[in-house]
Amino acid sequence: MTPKISIITVNYNNLEGLKKTVESVTKQTYQEFEYVIIDGGSNDGSEDYIHENSNLFDYWVSEPDKGVYHAMNKGIEQASGEYLLFLNSGDHFFNKKVLKKNIEQVDNYDLVYFNQQVIGKTKTFLKEYPDELSFAYFLKDNLPHQATFINKKLFKTVGLFKEDFKIVADWKFFIDSVCKYNVSYKHVDKTLIMFYQDGISAQAENNKVIYDEKQAVLQASYLPFMHDLDDVLKYKTIINNLRRSKKIKWLIKLGLINKF
DSSP states (O other), X not given: OOOOEEEEEEESSOHXXXXXXXXXXXXXXOOOEEEEEEEOOOSSSHHHHHHHTGGGOSEEEEXXXXXXXXXXXXXXXXXXXXXXXXXXXXOEESSTTHHHHHGGGSSSSSEEEEEEEEEOSSOEEEEOOOSSOOHHHHHHOOOOGGGEEEETTHHHHHOSOOTTOSSOHHHHHHHIIIIISOOOEEEEEEEEEEEESOSGGGSGGGHHHHHHHHHHHHHHHOHHXXXXXXXXXXXXXXXXXXXXXHHHHHHHHTTSSOOO
16 A cells, blocks of 8 residues: 655745755656645745645745744654655756656665755756665665655654754765664665755755764764774774785785685
């Protein structure tokens, strides 16, 4: 049985992006989903557009909020679907048939994540994700919330998005889900979303914010993991130095020790 899904679009003063996203969602050949719009009290015409097209949405609101993660949490509270997909304004589905072709994949797991096509300022590329997730993976990367179906029950277990974070609350949610709560997950090796790399996380001036927020999470919840990682890196350096040693190479050549 196909689970009920809710698609949540968060928007603030991004009218053209909102139009692109809404058109992509409403033109899907598969329409058995709930559509929720959370607008942060935009003053660029977004509210008028939402009101004029209110028949397309199962729920919408336009009012001031405390930021993107507060808005996403509001969407969670309003959504009634078993699985939630956060397709925020500006991003859109890969094509109009992609949901119908892949909806059967969304079942029996806490997280079901897909690949995405990334549109950058200078290049476009396919972002593929691994089948296996780990603490080491999350130190350098993240899952795409716009291409990940999240079982709504997971928010009761892991908690909602951290609203006082500016950029990495979704990263915190995913690393906690996988590394702290050991949730079930599945990677579907198909492209679901077109993601535009023009958000605040892509801006160089926000690198320090990203670093500080991630460090706050790691220091608070994953300090033993970090200590283990320090040891691993230390021993790796020692091994690499030994491999470069002429004496070690000579001993290996003589067969006195095995190559490592």
